[in-house]
Amino acid sequence: MTFSVHGLAVSRGVAIGRAVLVASSRADVGQYFVGPDKTETEIERVRISCNAVTDEITRLQNDLPKDAPHEIAALLDVHLMLLQDEQLIDGINHWITDRHYNAEWALITQYELIARQFDEMEDPYLRERKADLEQVIERILRHMKGVASPLQHVGGRAGSSRKHSQDLLLDDTQDVPLVLVAHDISPADMLQFKQSLFAGFATDVGGKTSHTAIVARSMDIPAVVGARSASQLIKQDDWVIIDGEAGVLIVDPSPIILAEYGFKQRQGELERQRLNRLKNTPALTMDGQRIELLANIEMPDDTLGAVEAGAVGVGLFRSEFLFMGRHGKLPDENEQYQAYRKAIEGMQGLPVTIRTVDIGSDKPLDRPAGKVQDRHLNPALGLRAIRWSLADPPMFLTQLRAILRAAFHGRVNLLVPMLAHASEIRQTLALIAQARAQLDKHGVPYGPVHLGAMIEVPAAALTVPLFLRYFDFLSIGTNDLTQYTLAIDRADEAVAHLYDPCHPAVLRLIADTIAECQRQGKGITVCGEMAGDITMTRLLLGLGLRSFSMHPSQILAVKQQILRADTAKLKVWAQQVRDSEEPGLLL
Ligand code: PEP
Ligand code: MG
Numbered sequence: 001m002t003f004s005v006h007g008l009a010v011s012r013g014v015a016i017g018r019a020v021l022v023a024s025s026r027a028d029v030g031q032y033f034v035g036p037d038k039t040e041t042e043i044e045r046v047r048i049s050c051n052a053v054t055d056e057i058t059r060l061q062n063d064l065p066k067d068a069p070h071e072i073a074a075l076l077d078v079h080l081m082l083l084q085d086e087q088l089i090d091g092i093n094h095w096i097t098d099r100h101y102n103a104e105w106a107l108i109t110q111y112e113l114i115a116r117q118f119d120e121m122e123d124p125y126l127r128e129r130k131a132d133l134e135q136v137i138e139r140i141l142r143h144m145k146g147v148a149s150p151l152q153h154v155g156g157r158a159g160s161s162r163k164h165s166q167d168l169l170l171d172d173t174q175d176v177p178l179v180l181v182a183h184d185i186s187p188a189d190m191l192q193f194k195q196s197l198f199a200g201f202a203t204d205v206g207g208k209t210s211h212t213a214i215v216a217r218s219m220d221i222p223a224v225v226g227a228r229s230a231s232q233l234i235k236q237d238d239w240v241i242i243d244g245e246a247g248v249l250i251v252d253p254s255p256i257i258l259a260e261y262g263f264k265q266r267q268g269e270l271e272r273q274r275l276n277r278l279k280n281t282p283a284l285t286m287d288g289q290r291i292e293l294l295a296n297i298e299m300p301d302d303t304l305g306a307v308e309a310g311a312v313g314v315g316l317f318r319s320e321f322l323f324m325g326r327h328g329k330l331p332d333e334n335e336q337y338q339a340y341r342k343a344i345e346g347m348q349g350l351p352v353t354i355r356t357v358d359i360g361s362d363k364p365l366d367r368p369a370g371k372v373q374d375r376h377l378n379p380a381l382g383l384r385a386i387r388w389s390l391a392d393p394p395m396f397l398t399q400l401r402a403i404l405r406a407a408f409h410g411r412v413n414l415l416v417p418m419l420a421h422a423s424e425i426r427q428t429l430a431l432i433a434q435a436r437a438q439l440d441k442h443g444v445p446y447g448p449v450h451l452g453a454m455i456e457v458p459a460a461a462l463t464v465p466l467f468l469r470y471f472d473f474l475s476i477g478t479n480d481l482t483q484y485t486l487a488i489d490r491a492d493e494a495v496a497h498l499y500d501p502c503h504p505a506v507l508r509l510i511a512d513t514i515a516e517c518q519r520q521g522k523g524i525t526v527c528g529e530m531a532g533d534i535t536m537t538r539l540l541l542g543l544g545l546r547s548f549s550m551h552p553s554q555i556l557a558v559k560q561q562i563l564r565a566d567t568a569k570l571k572v573w574a575q576q577v578r579d580s581e582e583p584g585l586l587l
Pocket of ligand 2: 479
C-alpha cells in the first residue's frame with residue numbers, strides 16, 4: 001500500500017529505486033555488495049555456517065543430562081527447525097543472488113523481514129519465537145566469522161561497532177536503481193557514497209545543513225534527511241520514490257504516482273540540460289556586475305566537478321575530510337601536501353581556498369573512544385575547528401606546513417574556521433609564522449598564501465574590524481552563523497523548523513559583515529549552504545555580495561539567477577528584506 005514519509009529536502013531531483021536498508025538491529029555486521037561471480041561462494045558460506053550450527057545444536061541435544069527440563073530439548077528442536085525454515089533459507093539466497101548482498105547482510109535482512117512478521121502475530125507464543133530466531137541468527141553469524149569471505153578486503157568488517165558505507169559500495173553489476181535508507185549516516189561514511197551508484201538516500205535524523213546533508217548535496221543526488229522513522233517504516237527492497245525537492249519519500253508507489261514522478265524525473269533532466277548551456281557564459285548581472293562563483297569541495301578529486309561546472313576557483317576545501325574515518329591515524333605532512341597539491345593542480349591555475357581542519361561537532365574524527373573531543377556534552381560548542389587545532393599545536397603545524405608547501409604549486413588561500421577571540425587569531429598567526437620558520441630551517445620550498453578567517457560565530461560577526469586588521473579576506477559560514485546565532489543545532493531535525501538563515505538577526509550579521517569588508521576593500525565570500533540556494537541569490541546580491549562558494553552542482557542554477565538580476569534594483573529591496581520582521585516572507 002502506498003504511503004509517504006515527510007522529512008527535510010536536501011537536494012533537488014527525484015530518485016526511484018528499491019530500498020537498501022542499513023540494518024538497524026545488527027549494525028556491527030559488514031554489509032557490502034558482491035559481484036555475480038561471487039554469489040555462489042556467499043551462499044556456500046551460509047550453508048557451511050548453518051550446517052555447523054545444526055551440528056552444534058544436535059551435539060548440545062545429545063549431551064543434555066537425562067534430568068534436564070524437557071523445555072530445553074523442545075527449545076533446541078525449535079532452533080533446529082528454524083535452521084531449515086524455507087522462508088529463511090530461500091530469503092537469504094534471494095538477497096545474495098538477486099540483490100548481490102554479502103552473506104551476513106542477506107542473513108540480517110531476511111531476519112528483519114521475518115522478525116517483523118513475528119511482531120505482527122496475534123498469538124503470544126508465536127510472537128515469542130522471534131527470540132529463538134534471533135538466537136539462531138546470532139549463532140550463524142558467529143560461525144560465519146570463521147568462514148572467510150573472499151571479499152573481506154572490500155570492507156566487510158565484522159566486529160566493528162558502526163555502519164561503514166564503504167561496506168556498501170555498489171559494484172556496477174547492479175541493474176535495479178537502489179536508494180539507501182538509514183537511521184543515520186556519518187559525514188565521513190556519506191563521502192564514501194561518492195564512489196557508489198546509489199540513486200538517492202534518506203535518513204531518519206539530521207538537519208538541512210548537517211554535514212551528512214552537505215555531502216549528499218555535493219553528490220547531487222536526491223536526498224531527504226530528518227525523515228524520523230523512515231528506516232522503520234520502509235522495508236528492505238520496497239520501491240521508494242525520493243523527492244529531494246519536496247523532502248518526501250513515497251513508499252510502494254501506485255502506477256499512477258510512479259508515472260507522475262517518472263515525468264518529473266525527465267523534466268529535471270531536461271532542466272539540467274538547459275542549465276548546462278550556461279557553462280561557458282560569464283557570471284554577469286544584467287547591470288554588468290561580475291560575480292565570482294567558487295566551488296566547495298571535500299576531496300581533491302572534487303576539483304574535476306568544480307572545473308567542469310565552470311567554477312573560477314575553490315572557495316572552500318573542507319580539509320577535515322582527509323582526517324575523518326581513519327581510526328585515529330591522522331594524515332601526515334606528506335599525505336596532506338600531496339592532497340592539497342592535487343587539488344591545486346586540479347584547478348589548473350585557479351585559486352584554491354584550503355580551510356584548516358574543522359573537526360568536532362557532527363564531524364568527529366573517529367578516534368578511539370575517550371579522546372578529549374568525544375567526551376563533551378555539547379560538541380558544537382566544544383573543542384571544534386580552530387579550537388581543536390590550537391589544542392594540538394604539532395598536529396596544526398603539520399597541516400600548516402603541508403598547506404604552505406602546496407602553495408608552492410599554485411594560488412592558495414588559507415582559511416581558518418570558527419575564530420572568535422583576538423587571542424585565537426594571534427595564536428593562529430604565530431603558528432603560521434612558526435610553520436614557515438620550520439620550512440625555512442630545513443630549506444623546504446613553500447609559497448605565499450592569502451590569509452582568511454571564517455565568520456561563523458556571532459562574536460566574530462560583531463567584531464569584523466578586528467578580523468580585518470589581521471586577515472586579507474573573510475568568508476561567511478552561514479551554516480554555523482545561523483546555528484550559533486539562533487542556538488539551533490544544525491544537525492537536529494527536531495528543531496529544524498526554527499533553523500532560518502533569514503532570521504533578521506542572522507541577516508543583519510551577514511549584511512554588516514559584507515558592508516564592512518566592502519568599506520575596507522577586503523574580499524568577502526559566503527561559503528555556507530546559503531550561497532548555493534537559488535532562493536537566496538538575489539538577496540545576497542542585494543546585500544552587496546559578489547563572491548559565492550557552493551557545491552559545483554549548484555553553480556549553474558545560481559548563475560542563472562545572476563544573469564537575471566539587476567543589483568542596483570536589488571540593493572533597495574534587500575535593505576527592506578533585511579529590516580523586515582520576517583524576511584523569509586519577502587523572498
Ligand atoms: C559554514 O558553517 O557555513 C561552513 C561553510 O562551514 P561548515 O559547513 O563546514 O561548518
Ligand atoms: Mg562552519
